[in-house]
Amino acid sequence: MDFADLDAPTIGAVLSYLEAERGNSTRRRNARLAAIHSLFRFAALQHPEHADSISRVLAIPPKRFDHGIVEFLSKEEVEAILAVPDRDTWLGRRDHTLLSLAVQTGAATAPP
Structure with missing residues:
Protein backbone atom coordinates (compact mmCIF):
# COMPACT_ATOMS: atom_id res chain seq x y z
CA MET A 1 0.00 0.00 0.00
CA ASP A 2 1.32 3.42 -0.95
CA PHE A 3 0.31 6.99 -0.21
CA ALA A 4 -1.23 7.12 -3.67
CA ASP A 5 -3.74 4.50 -2.43
CA LEU A 6 -4.61 6.58 0.64
CA ASP A 7 -6.04 9.71 -0.91
CA ALA A 8 -8.66 12.01 0.61
CA PRO A 9 -11.69 10.40 -1.11
CA THR A 10 -10.63 6.96 0.11
CA ILE A 11 -10.11 8.17 3.69
CA GLY A 12 -13.47 9.97 3.53
CA ALA A 13 -15.17 6.80 2.29
CA VAL A 14 -13.64 4.76 5.11
CA LEU A 15 -14.81 7.29 7.70
CA SER A 16 -18.31 7.30 6.18
CA TYR A 17 -18.35 3.50 6.20
CA LEU A 18 -17.35 3.40 9.86
CA GLU A 19 -20.13 5.78 10.76
CA ALA A 20 -22.89 4.37 8.55
CA GLU A 21 -22.19 0.63 8.39
CA ARG A 22 -20.34 -0.09 11.62
CA GLY A 23 -22.34 2.33 13.75
CA ASN A 24 -19.44 4.39 15.06
CA SER A 25 -20.44 7.66 16.68
CA THR A 26 -19.35 11.03 15.37
CA ARG A 27 -16.95 11.38 18.29
CA ARG A 28 -15.30 8.04 17.45
CA ARG A 29 -15.11 9.08 13.78
CA ASN A 30 -13.40 12.32 14.80
CA ALA A 31 -10.98 10.41 17.05
CA ARG A 32 -10.03 8.14 14.17
CA LEU A 33 -9.65 11.16 11.89
CA ALA A 34 -7.34 12.75 14.47
CA ALA A 35 -5.17 9.62 14.43
CA ILE A 36 -5.12 9.68 10.62
CA HIS A 37 -4.17 13.36 10.67
CA SER A 38 -1.35 12.59 13.10
CA LEU A 39 -0.01 9.85 10.83
CA PHE A 40 -0.21 12.08 7.77
CA ARG A 41 1.52 14.99 9.54
CA PHE A 42 4.38 12.61 10.27
CA ALA A 43 4.28 11.31 6.69
CA ALA A 44 4.48 14.86 5.34
CA LEU A 45 7.92 15.18 6.92
CA GLN A 46 9.11 11.76 5.73
CA HIS A 47 7.62 11.80 2.20
CA PRO A 48 7.51 15.33 0.78
CA GLU A 49 6.99 13.89 -2.70
CA HIS A 50 3.40 13.06 -1.66
CA ALA A 51 2.73 16.52 -0.22
CA ASP A 52 -0.25 17.15 -2.50
CA SER A 53 -2.25 14.08 -1.48
CA ILE A 54 -1.16 14.40 2.15
CA SER A 55 -2.38 18.00 2.31
CA ARG A 56 -5.77 16.91 0.94
CA VAL A 57 -6.10 14.29 3.69
CA LEU A 58 -5.06 16.84 6.31
CA ALA A 59 -7.77 19.16 5.00
CA ILE A 60 -10.57 16.70 5.89
CA PRO A 61 -12.46 18.50 8.69
CA PRO A 62 -13.89 16.79 11.76
CA LYS A 63 -17.66 16.39 11.84
CA ARG A 64 -19.67 18.60 14.15
CA PHE A 65 -21.88 17.03 16.79
CA ASP A 66 -24.26 18.18 19.50
CA HIS A 67 -22.84 18.53 22.97
CA GLY A 68 -24.89 17.37 25.91
CA ILE A 69 -26.51 19.84 28.26
Whole structure:
Protein backbone atom coordinates (compact mmCIF):
# COMPACT_ATOMS: atom_id res chain seq x y z
CA MET A 1 0.00 0.00 0.00
CA ASP A 2 1.32 3.42 -0.95
CA PHE A 3 0.31 6.99 -0.21
CA ALA A 4 -1.23 7.12 -3.67
CA ASP A 5 -3.74 4.50 -2.43
CA LEU A 6 -4.61 6.58 0.64
CA ASP A 7 -6.04 9.71 -0.91
CA ALA A 8 -8.66 12.01 0.61
CA PRO A 9 -11.69 10.40 -1.11
CA THR A 10 -10.63 6.96 0.11
CA ILE A 11 -10.11 8.17 3.69
CA GLY A 12 -13.47 9.97 3.53
CA ALA A 13 -15.17 6.80 2.29
CA VAL A 14 -13.64 4.76 5.11
CA LEU A 15 -14.81 7.29 7.70
CA SER A 16 -18.31 7.30 6.18
CA TYR A 17 -18.35 3.50 6.20
CA LEU A 18 -17.35 3.40 9.86
CA GLU A 19 -20.13 5.78 10.76
CA ALA A 20 -22.89 4.37 8.55
CA GLU A 21 -22.19 0.63 8.39
CA ARG A 22 -20.34 -0.09 11.62
CA GLY A 23 -22.34 2.33 13.75
CA ASN A 24 -19.44 4.39 15.06
CA SER A 25 -20.44 7.66 16.68
CA THR A 26 -19.35 11.03 15.37
CA ARG A 27 -16.95 11.38 18.29
CA ARG A 28 -15.30 8.04 17.45
CA ARG A 29 -15.11 9.08 13.78
CA ASN A 30 -13.40 12.32 14.80
CA ALA A 31 -10.98 10.41 17.05
CA ARG A 32 -10.03 8.14 14.17
CA LEU A 33 -9.65 11.16 11.89
CA ALA A 34 -7.34 12.75 14.47
CA ALA A 35 -5.17 9.62 14.43
CA ILE A 36 -5.12 9.68 10.62
CA HIS A 37 -4.17 13.36 10.67
CA SER A 38 -1.35 12.59 13.10
CA LEU A 39 -0.01 9.85 10.83
CA PHE A 40 -0.21 12.08 7.77
CA ARG A 41 1.52 14.99 9.54
CA PHE A 42 4.38 12.61 10.27
CA ALA A 43 4.28 11.31 6.69
CA ALA A 44 4.48 14.86 5.34
CA LEU A 45 7.92 15.18 6.92
CA GLN A 46 9.11 11.76 5.73
CA HIS A 47 7.62 11.80 2.20
CA PRO A 48 7.51 15.33 0.78
CA GLU A 49 6.99 13.89 -2.70
CA HIS A 50 3.40 13.06 -1.66
CA ALA A 51 2.73 16.52 -0.22
CA ASP A 52 -0.25 17.15 -2.50
CA SER A 53 -2.25 14.08 -1.48
CA ILE A 54 -1.16 14.40 2.15
CA SER A 55 -2.38 18.00 2.31
CA ARG A 56 -5.77 16.91 0.94
CA VAL A 57 -6.10 14.29 3.69
CA LEU A 58 -5.06 16.84 6.31
CA ALA A 59 -7.77 19.16 5.00
CA ILE A 60 -10.57 16.70 5.89
CA PRO A 61 -12.46 18.50 8.69
CA PRO A 62 -13.89 16.79 11.76
CA LYS A 63 -17.66 16.39 11.84
CA ARG A 64 -19.67 18.60 14.15
CA PHE A 65 -21.88 17.03 16.79
CA ASP A 66 -24.26 18.18 19.50
CA HIS A 67 -22.84 18.53 22.97
CA GLY A 68 -24.89 17.37 25.91
CA ILE A 69 -26.51 19.84 28.26
CA VAL A 70 -24.40 20.64 31.31
CA GLU A 71 -26.13 19.51 34.47
CA PHE A 72 -25.64 21.45 37.70
CA LEU A 73 -25.71 20.12 41.23
CA SER A 74 -28.65 20.91 43.47
CA LYS A 75 -28.14 22.50 46.89
CA GLU A 76 -28.67 19.12 48.58
CA GLU A 77 -26.07 17.47 46.33
CA VAL A 78 -23.54 20.23 47.08
CA GLU A 79 -24.14 19.86 50.83
CA ALA A 80 -23.68 16.09 50.56
CA ILE A 81 -20.38 16.50 48.70
CA LEU A 82 -19.10 19.05 51.22
CA ALA A 83 -19.94 16.70 54.08
CA VAL A 84 -17.74 13.87 52.75
CA PRO A 85 -14.17 15.10 53.52
CA ASP A 86 -12.95 14.36 57.06
CA ARG A 87 -12.05 17.82 58.36
CA ASP A 88 -10.06 16.34 61.24
CA THR A 89 -7.21 15.49 58.84
CA TRP A 90 -5.06 17.77 56.76
CA LEU A 91 -6.14 16.08 53.50
CA GLY A 92 -9.79 16.34 54.48
CA ARG A 93 -9.46 20.07 55.20
CA ARG A 94 -7.68 20.52 51.87
CA ASP A 95 -10.38 18.61 49.99
CA HIS A 96 -13.15 20.53 51.73
CA THR A 97 -11.46 23.82 50.88
CA LEU A 98 -11.11 22.88 47.21
CA LEU A 99 -14.71 21.71 47.00
CA SER A 100 -15.91 24.87 48.76
CA LEU A 101 -13.95 26.97 46.28
CA ALA A 102 -15.60 25.11 43.38
CA VAL A 103 -19.04 25.75 44.87
CA GLN A 104 -18.37 29.41 45.65
CA THR A 105 -17.02 30.17 42.18
CA GLY A 106 -20.03 28.60 40.49
CA ALA A 107 -18.28 25.49 39.22
CA ALA A 108 -20.66 23.17 41.07
CA THR A 109 -23.82 25.10 41.89
CA ALA A 110 -27.30 25.19 40.46
CA PRO A 111 -28.12 28.13 38.23
CA PRO A 112 -30.14 30.89 39.92
